[in-house]
Amino acid sequence: MSSAITVAGVRVDTRHWIGGERVASAGTFTDHSPIDGGVLGEIARGGPAEAEAAVAAARAAFPAWAATPRAERARILHAIADGVDKRVEELAIVETTDNGALLRSHRHGVMPRVAHNFRFFADWLLKLDHEDFETRGHTNHVTWDPAGPCVLITPWNAPLMLATWKVAPALAAGNTVVLKPAEWSPLTASLLADIAAEAGLPAGVLNVVQGYGSEIGDALTSHPDVRRISFTGSVPTAKRIAASAAANLTPLSLELGGKSPLLVFADADLDLAVDLAVEQFDNAGQVCLAATRILVEETVAEEFTRRFTEKAGTLKQGDPRDEATDIGPNIHPRQLEKIDGFVQRAVAAGARTVVGGHRRDGQYYAPTLLTDVDQDAEIVQEEVFGPVLTLQTFADEEEAVRLANGTRFALAATVATGDPERAERVTGRLVAGTVWVNCFFVRDLRAPFGGSRLSGVGREGGTWSFDFYCDVKNTVTAPGGWRDHG
Ligand SMILES: NC(=O)C1=CN([C@@H]2O[C@H](COP(=O)(O)OP(=O)(O)OC[C@H]3O[C@@H](n4cnc5c(N)ncnc54)[C@H](O)[C@@H]3O)[C@@H](O)[C@H]2O)C=CC1
Numbered sequence: 001m002s003s004a005i006t007v008a009g010v011r012v013d014t015r016h017w018i019g020g021e022r023v024a025s026a027g028t029f030t031d032h033s034p035i036d037g038g039v040l041g042e043i044a045r046g047g048p049a050e051a052e053a054a055v056a057a058a059r060a061a062f063p064a065w066a067a068t069p070r071a072e073r074a075r076i077l078h079a080i081a082d083g084v085d086k087r088v089e090e091l092a093i094v095e096t097t098d099n100g101a102l103l104r105s106h107r108h109g110v111m112p113r114v115a116h117n118f119r120f121f122a123d124w125l126l127k128l129d130h131e132d133f134e135t136r137g138h139t140n141h142v143t144w145d146p147a148g149p150c151v152l153i154t155p156w157n158a159p160l161m162l163a164t165w166k167v168a169p170a171l172a173a174g175n176t177v178v179l180k181p182a183e184w185s186p187l188t189a190s191l192l193a194d195i196a197a198e199a200g201l202p203a204g205v206l207n208v209v210q211g212y213g214s215e216i217g218d219a220l221t222s223h224p225d226v227r228r229i230s231f232t233g234s235v236p237t238a239k240r241i242a243a244s245a246a247a248n249l250t251p252l253s254l255e256l257g258g259k260s261p262l263l264v265f266a267d268a269d270l271d272l273a274v275d276l277a278v279e280q281f282d283n284a285g286q287v288c289l290a291a292t293r294i295l296v297e298e299t300v301a302e303e304f305t306r307r308f309t310e311k312a313g314t315l316k317q318g319d320p321r322d323e324a325t326d327i328g329p330n331i332h333p334r335q336l337e338k339i340d341g342f343v344q345r346a347v348a349a350g351a352r353t354v355v356g357g358h359r360r361d362g363q364y365y366a367p368t369l370l371t372d373v374d375q376d377a378e379i380v381q382e383e384v385f386g387p388v389l390t391l392q393t394f395a396d397e398e399e400a401v402r403l404a405n406g407t408r409f410a411l412a413a414t415v416a417t418g419d420p421e422r423a424e425r426v427t428g429r430l431v432a433g434t435v436w437v438n439c440f441f442v443r444d445l446r447a448p449f450g451g452s453r454l455s456g457v458g459r460e461g462g463t464w465s466f467d468f469y470c471d472v473k474n475t476v477t478a479p480g481g482w483r484d485h486g
Pocket residue numbers: 153154155156157180181182183211212213214216217218221232233234235237238240241255256257258287288338383384385
């Protein structure tokens with residue numbers, strides 16, 4: 001196996017990064033570009049031995065990193081952010097080539113956010129309260145102590161963005177990390193290892209292992225030296241990871257799927273509501289937050305559908321490197337099969353196709369809107385993770401809330417209404433980790449991010465991330481201080 005490939009002019013090491021060294025595996029797997037299905041290269045295919053080596057490296061590096069003063073940890077995280085900023089163009093083109101998401105959004109939105117993730121958690125660390133308070137003259141001193149080696153398992157839909165949501169707070173907290181990126185988009189994690197090393201992150205503090213989840217995953221998640229596991233991905237994989245982590249009761253953070261609603265009331269600005277609905281095709285529908293169930297008050301449903309169809313018809317689908325493209329390919333032929341399977345089964349069950357409903361050449365799926373679907377239909381209940389929306393109508397607020405809350409997921413919800421009192425009533429009744437009113441995807445790292453029900457366990461962002469990645473400790477000292485008590 002060669003140790004590196006060149007992707008759009010950028011050299012990417014295809015080996016693991018363990019203990020500050022590049023490490024090969026006997027086997028490899030092939031990485032393809034969703035843009036044209038072309039082979040990008042052979043990537044190291046890790047298994048239990050590589051998992052063991054990476055956890056051992058993380059364990060060995062932990063005491064020194066945990067003891068590194070916060071200000072110094074923060075300084076190194078800022079240096080990583082500087083490295084990301086310097087390489088935005090390279091990271092953007094490699095990510096787009098590897099996972100098919102739009103180059104313009106990687107350039108202008110995602111990669112700057114990656115840098116921000118490091119800066120934000122570095123700064124937040126320095127602001128974390130170390131509370132002192134008294135109990136009958138005794139002093140309580142609360143500290144946020146590093147927990148130990150963390151295993152971070154991340155998906156392909158926003159690879160570096162979602163990985164650094166976990167890597168940055170875990171490192172800031174004083175933990176060491178084993179990152180396992182998704183096998184469908186392994187490349188930017190390798191570039192991150194280079195950037196972190198250049199920024200002065202000590203060897204073994206960040207380790208990156210490559211491979212199929214089914215081959216390397218269990219050895220990572222059942223390892224007794226691992227103190228935290230954070231996962232973003234599908235519900236079936238989350239259940240498997242939770243079962244594996246149960247052996248050591250390793251604390252878990254799970255950010256899983258969604259089937260979020262967009263509620264459009266008759267009093268809404270209909271053009272805004274249509275814009276919000278069409279926005280759900282972003283990243284070819286491969287966004288956990290996507291409001292894939294459009295719920296429209298029946299008095300405006302016809303007009304909404306007409307305007308939606310018109311607007312969806314203007315979307316340009318094609319090569320994600322082209323600045324004019326709105327929708328790129330889906331990640332993998334298997335994902336495309338899965339998407340089309342959902343659509344064809346829905347149509348066979350009686351759904352009507354308003355827009356799209358079919359594949360295009362290559363790995364592209366036409367943006368699709370299906371209507372005449374029942375609440376208990378598979379297409380309404382299950383996450384498709386492709387550019388497929390459903391439209392249902394409701395008669396009144398009561399029915400809107402019932403439909404909105406009527407799936408096993410509860411990640412996000414969006415409400416379009418012109419009535420502030422209605423907004424307050426409805427948002428109060430929605431079950432979701434994030435609710436937007438007359439807007440979508442307004443994100444802030446200070447806010448909690450995560451879902452309820454099958455959408456996940458725990459929250460990421462701000463202090464919530466440190467709650468997870470730290471062993472929070474309360475030290476109670478007797479009156480007069482510890483010196484007086486031997
Ligand atoms: N919530 C989200 O952001 C995401 C949701 N999904 C959902 O998942 C569906 C399937 O996509 P997949 O790529 O198959 O997701 P997945 O959940 O299998 O993959 C996510 C990550 O988990 C790893 N993994 C797989 N099996 C593992 C195991 N036994 N132990 C440890 N790690 C393991 C994978 O290697 C990858 O890094 C999508 O159609 C979508 O519905 C997928 C990606 C992201």
